[in-house]
Amino acid sequence: MTELTQARTEERIREEAKKALASGEVRAVVGWCATRFDDRTRPFFAETAEECDLLVWNPYCINGTAKFALDDRYPDQKLALILRGCDSRAVNRMLRDKQLKRENLYLIGVVCDGKENPICEECQHKTPLVYDVLIGEPAKEQIYPERFRKIEEFEKLSPDERYAYWAAQYDKCIHCYACRNACPACNCIECYADQYRVGWQGKAADREQNQIYGLTRAFHVGDRCIECGECERVCPMHLPIMRQTRKMLKDINELFGSYEGGLSEEETPALGGFRLDDPDEFM
Amino acid sequence: MIISKLNLNKALQILNESAQVFVPAFEVIEDRAAKKSIREKKFLPYREDLEVELEGPNTVKPPKDILFPNVEKLYQYKAAGEDSYIRETLPEETPKILFGIRPCDMRSIKSMDKVFFTKNYVDSYYARRREYVTIVAIGCTETDRTCFCDSMGIDPNTAPGADVMMNRIEGEEAYLLHAQTEKGEALLKNLESLEGPSENVKAIRTDCTLKIRKIPDLDRKLAEMFEHPIWDKVTKGCIGCGTCTFVCPTCYCFDIDNENYGTEGCKYRCWDSCMFSDYTRMAGGANPRPTKKERLRNRYMHKLSYFNERYGETLCVGCGRCIANCPSHLDISEFIEKSSAVDPKAEVYTESIRAAQGKEA
Ligand code: SF4
Ligand code: SF4
Ligand code: SF4
Ligand code: SF4
Numbered sequence: 170m171t172e173l174t175q176a177r178t179e180e181r182i183r184e185e186a187k188k189a190l191a192s193g194e195v196r197a198v199v200g201w202c203a204t205r206f207d208d209r210t211r212p213f214f215a216e217t218a219e220e221c222d223l224l225v226w227n228p229y230c231i232n233g234t235a236k237f238a239l240d241d242r243y244p245d246q247k248l249a250l251i252l253r254g255c256d257s258r259a260v261n262r263m264l265r266d267k268q269l270k271r272e273n274l275y276l277i278g279v280v281c282d283g284k285e286n287p288i289c290e291e292c293q294h295k296t297p298l299v300y301d302v303l304i305g306e307p308a309k310e311q312i313y314p315e316r317f318r319k320i321e322e323f324e325k326l327s328p329d330e331r332y333a334y335w336a337a338q339y340d341k342c343i344h345c346y347a348c349r350n351a352c353p354a355c356n357c358i359e360c361y362a363d364q365y366r367v368g369w370q371g372k373a374a375d376r377e378q379n380q381i382y383g384l385t386r387a388f389h390v391g392d393r394c395i396e397c398g399e400c401e402r403v404c405p406m407h408l409p410i411m412r413q414t415r416k417m418l419k420d421i422n423e424l425f426g427s428y429e430g431g432l433s434e435e436e437t438p439a440l441g442g443f444r445l446d447d448p449d450e451f452m
Numbered sequence: 453m454i455i456s457k458l459n460l461n462k463a464l465q466i467l468n469e470s471a472q473v474f475v476p477a478f479e480v481i482e483d484r485a486a487k488k489s490i491r492e493k494k495f496l497p498y499r500e501d502l503e504v505e506l507e508g509p510n511t512v513k514p515p516k517d518i519l520f521p522n523v524e525k526l527y528q529y530k531a532a533g534e535d536s537y538i539r540e541t542l543p544e545e546t547p548k549i550l551f552g553i554r555p556c557d558m559r560s561i562k563s564m565d566k567v568f569f570t571k572n573y574v575d576s577y578y579a580r581r582r583e584y585v586t587i588v589a590i591g592c593t594e595t596d597r598t599c600f601c602d603s604m605g606i607d608p609n610t611a612p613g614a615d616v617m618m619n620r621i622e623g624e625e626a627y628l629l630h631a632q633t634e635k636g637e638a639l640l641k642n643l644e645s646l647e648g649p650s651e652n653v654k655a656i657r658t659d660c661t662l663k664i665r666k667i668p669d670l671d672r673k674l675a676e677m678f679e680h681p682i683w684d685k686v687t688k689g690c691i692g693c694g695t696c697t698f699v700c701p702t703c704y705c706f707d708i709d710n711e712n713y714g715t716e717g718c719k720y721r722c723w724d725s726c727m728f729s730d731y732t733r734m735a736g737g738a739n740p741r742p743t744k745k746e747r748l749r750n751r752y753m754h755k756l757s758y759f760n761e762r763y764g765e766t767l768c769v770g771c772g773r774c775i776a777n778c779p780s781h782l783d784i785s786e787f788i789e790k791s792s793a794v795d796p797k798a799e800v801y802t803e804s805i806r807a808a809q810g811k812e813a
Binding site: 236 | 479481483484485486487490492512513522523597662685688689691692693694695697698699707709711720722723724725728729730735743744777779780781782783785786802803
């Protein structure tokens, strides 16, 4: 996208945000604002027309916006979200999981141009899949042929090599839960890991508890992952977390046929439903 | 004393003979599937094949866990009739050397000392580790874009409280070391054989990259701003993770839990974060800090006001780690500027363009 259309898109975002607030139905518009560093933006809630002028659109708008809708599950007024393709799939994810109500959202879709985020190279849906108003011309969907390549490479390693790799990774984990908190598929009202009194999950950041956390989370989100890459982006210790859900998705694709998460509000996640013709040979 | 860079490894070897030395170095994990290696700079136990980097940017994680480990066993017990016991599990009496910590991290250890040693209580676990640690601090030669310690009253070239202070010499591949305590003198004695010539040398001086506008009495101003509308605004983008806490050199909160195997078990403590929902959750489920607004407010207040009230200094040392690592790119230095400038009695708070860009508060 050229500089001009980037500026024009930003202008349109601000216009739509102001319109949404002026309608009286929307309490805030979630987008991105500038920070002191030119190559960073931050999630921002515009609550007045003045603040709408702080919304920006540039290659550094990388944080997901959708999950902020969960901060208030029973809102009096709508929340408007600026949505890229991945954010729209995150919305579908949470609608499908019955964590959000569509009528509580006002969705300002923006056709994305790809951001300064490695995951964007792998993106197959740059045009939002759900929206109330769309900014930009819908882009053609792309196929990313390398989707499972790293998983295939990883599968070639021996179980011991794979264990050693993950053990080294989880020894680095600081147990901060950033991966969970950023993930739109981690949308439970109360995470199992926060139920300390039940004792599913210890808080200690040691190999044992870190690995239990990683494994449990991967299984909880594996079939609902929308491949937005937020978990991996936010990890301060750079764990390749998405490789876990990608592995689950690869298996799901092989066992149940072509599948991507968050494409619609109706989909049934492979592990969340049951069909009589399920390939359940393991049972 | 002057030690040439070429002799650095030798110095570390000598020190490593009588103590366990920790140095900033790169840990490498090979990722064969992605055909790349992942490198992380952290404090590691010294080995000859380590890729040590004393200068360059600071480590992502502070050296805090050497004194205050993430998980620390407190006592062991057994409940089995006559065989029952409770046994304290104090850390081993192993001398350690923390080699190459930065002035901000040294200041943070001094703050932790206040927490664990003063106000009529000595934490025996921390005290044991602290007693056996000798600290060699190094003046910064390169600062990150998120470094603002000198705005917080810390000099990136000196480290009061460190046993040895070490500075890079201008125009030379060598370091100037001087002892600041008895422990430090003993350490340098060990290295005498490596001493280089010292004529007219001058230590490099460095300045922080990020200069921020902080009013001197921000702690007292914030104490009056508990209900200020600024909190609503600046905390909205937070996702409530523990990243800022766990990379912060001065966050010292811990939780206590136990691990039981049949009739035996142990009590341990592990780092906790005031950003987590269960930090203030009561047994019955009520939570006085129900949302990230109350939680982040607590974090900022603790760093910038509560600690001043109790210990007479600001707890944030300006290391910039939470700024560099926050997934949402929240920035405590920006908050310091905004809260320094804002009207403490204001009833509404609206972001302005320049404030949002961090250009002017
Ligand atoms: S890529 Fe990561 S953050 Fe995104 S939906 Fe999948 S598991 Fe969650
Ligand atoms: S974000 Fe990274 S360090 Fe934090 S809990 Fe997840 S895997 Fe561990
Ligand atoms: S300020 Fe940033 S690092 Fe800290 S809890 Fe919030 S999102 Fe996580
Ligand atoms: S609050 Fe942030 S900048 Fe201040 S000492 Fe902690 S990590 Fe460093």
